[in-house]
Structures are given as structure tokens and as C-alpha cells.
Amino acid sequence: MLDYSSVASAVAGCEGVFHVASPVPYGQSSNPEADVIAPAVTGTLNVLKACKEAEVKRVVVVSSVSAVFNNPNWPKGKAFTEDSWSDEEYCRKNEEWYFLSKTLAEHEAFAYAAKTGLDIVTICPSLVIGPLMQRTVNTSVKVFLSYIKGDQETVQNGFKNLVDVRDVTDALLLAYENPQASGRYLCNSPPIRVSDIVNILIKSSFPTYTYPKNFVEFEGGYTYDTEKLRKLGWTYRPMEETLRDSIECYRRLGILN
Numbered sequence: 001m002l003d004y005s006s007v008a009s010a011v012a013g014c015e016g017v018f019h020v021a022s023p024v025p026y027g028q029s030s031n032p033e034a035d036v037i038a039p040a041v042t043g044t045l046n047v048l049k050a051c052k053e054a055e056v057k058r059v060v061v062v063s064s065v066s067a068v069f070n071n072p073n074w075p076k077g078k079a080f081t082e083d084s085w086s087d088e089e090y091c092r093k094n095e096e097w098y099f100l101s102k103t104l105a106e107h108e109a110f111a112y113a114a115k116t117g118l119d120i121v122t123i124c125p126s127l128v129i130g131p132l133m134q135r136t137v138n139t140s141v142k143v144f145l146s147y148i149k150g151d152q153e154t155v156q157n158g159f160k161n162l163v164d165v166r167d168v169t170d171a172l173l174l175a176y177e178n179p180q181a182s183g184r185y186l187c188n189s190p191p192i193r194v195s196d197i198v199n200i201l202i203k204s205s206f207p208t209y210t211y212p213k214n215f216v217e218f219e220g221g222y223t224y225d226t227e228k229l230r231k232l233g234w235t236y237r238p239m240e241e242t243l244r245d246s247i248e249c250y251r252r253l254g255i256l257n
Contacts, residue, residue: 001043008050016176019047020062022105024139025098032097040101041108048112048120058119060175061109062168065126065161065186067102069222079223082124082184106184121175123168125187126224130165130242131249144246145255147194147212148201154214159191159221164242167234174232185229189236191221197243204244209256 001007001021011017022040029035044061051059070086085107091100106122113120129144137145147160168187175181195215202211226234250256 001039001046004046004050007043007046008053011047011050011054011056014051014054015057017047017051017056017059018062018172018176019044019059022062022101026139026142028095029097032095032101036097037101037104040105044105044109045112048109048116048118052116052118056118058121058176060172061106061120061122062172063106063109063122063124063184064098064102065124065188065222065224066096066099067106068124068186068224070096070099070103079225080186081225082186082228121181122184123171123175123187123229124184125163125168125171126161126189127163128165128168129162129246131245132253132255135253135255137255141246141250141255145250147197149210152212154216155194155212156218157193157195157215158218159193159223160197161188161191161222161224162239162242163187163189164237167236171229171232171234174229174234178232181232185232186224186226187229187234188224188226189239189242191223192239197239200240200243201247204240204247206247 021043023036025036048059065080067086068080068084070091071084072087072090074080074084086099086103088100088103091103109120109122112118127143128140132141144162147155167189171185171187175185194212198211247256
């Protein structure tokens with residue numbers, strides 16, 4: 001993504017582009033500017049410049065709710081909407097480099113759109129889970145598996161925001177194909193407690209895994225208003241289906257064996 005000529009050659013001849021690449025670290029980076037921020041920001045700008053040069057009709061950029069919820073000024077208890085942006089200084093102060101990288105990259109994308117007229121739409125998904133196409137476990141799946149693998153006997157029973165990768169794909173297509181699509185769109189299924197995730201999996205013929213045994217009630221967590229995306233025709237599949245298909249896939253790939 002940092003090699004402009006490589007990006008330009010990939011984009012050449014395209015009518016539409018989906019930009020989904022961005023590093024998602026698992027744990028703290030020793031050099032966040034180089035490892036996380038530069039690939040996200042410079043990589044995004046390289047894609048957009050190449051798209052402008054190639055006269056691409058529309059670019060759909062995958063951002064994240066990480067660019068939305070880290071906002072200390074948002075009213076407490078109010079569902080986040082597309083109007084909320086994570087506070088850059090707040091991210092830096094707390095060393096939340098991934099949040100910062102997604103926020104900076106999305107801001108740069110819309111600034112570039114305003115300057116050049118390139119048609120850009122962004123999708124901001126929550127934690128993306130679902131069937132994998134590869135055996136490599138990505139960061140979001142690692143986070144999800146930490147909820148259920150029993151690494152800790154006692155866990156906080158807070159609400160988690162998850163979305164099926166197939167539903168994210170549907171959102172990307174809607175954002176690209178609908179001429180009325182514009183700006184940013186939050187993409188999230190209804191929040192679900194960790195205990196409910198475990199109960200669904202136990203009832204879905206996966207009772208033998210070592211799940212957390214104790215749940216400490218925790219009333220924190222975020223909610224997201226996805227009305228704007230739903231007005232484009234977006235729907236999400238039941239979480240039971242997502243969880244079942246995810247675990248079956250991870251078993252098949254040997255990730256849970």
C-alpha cells in the first residue's frame with residue numbers, strides 16, 4: 001500500500017474500487033507511526049490518488065467504528081451515529097493507535113474527496129467475525145475467540161458489537177451500487193452479551209469447548225444506530241447463524257482443534 005506504483009497498476013482499468021487493507025495490530029506496537037498509522041493513512045491516500053488518476057467512478061473505503069466511538073464528548077447513553085468521530089488527541093493520549101489510524105485515514109479520505117471531487121463512501125463496521133477464507137487467524141477473530149475459549153474462567157459479561165463478514169460485504173456492495181449512497185455508514189448487528197454468545201454456542205452442538213464459567217455483570221458498552229445503512233436496504237443475519245457458521249469454519253480449518 002505504501003508503493004504508489006504498485007497501487008496504481010492494480011487500480012488501472014477499474015470502474016470501482018474497494019479499499020479494505022489496513023493493519024490491525026494484536027497488542028501494542030513498538031513503532032505505531034510506522035507499523036499502524038503510515039500504512040493506514042498513506043496507504044489510503046495512495047489508493048485514492050490512483051483511483052482519481054484512473055478515473056474510477058466510486059471508491060468504497062472500509063473504516064471502522066474505532067473511528068466513531070472514541071469520542072469523550074458524545075452524549076452518554078446515546079447511540080453513536082455517523083456524526084460522531086473519535087477524538088484524535090484522546091486516541092494519542094491513550095496510545096490507541098489503531099483507533100487513531102482509522103480516524104486519520106477516514107478524515108483524509110473525505111478531505112481528498114472534497115478537494116478532488118472523487119466519489120468516496122466509507123463503511124464503519126464493528127468487530128468483524130464469520131467464516132474465513134484462509135487458515136491465518138486475523139486480529140478480529142482472535143478477539144472473538146478470546147471471549148469463548150476459556151482462557152479465563154471469569155469474564156465481564158458486557159455487551160459486544162459484532163458483525164458478520166458476509167453482512168459487511170453486502171454493505172460494501174450497497175454502498176457501491178446505490179447512486180444515492182454518500183458519506184459514511186455504520187455497520188453493526190445488535191449488541192450481544194458474552195454469556196449469550198456462550199449459550200448460543202453450547203446449544204448449537206458445540207458443548208465440548210472450554211468456555212468461561214463465571215460472568216460478572218457489566219453494564220458498559222456502546223450502541224450504534226445503523227438506520228442510515230438500513231435505508232440503503234441493508235439487513236443482517238441472525239447472530240445464531242453467524243456464530244454457528246464461524247465455529248464450524250474454524251473447526252474445519254483446524255483453528256479450534
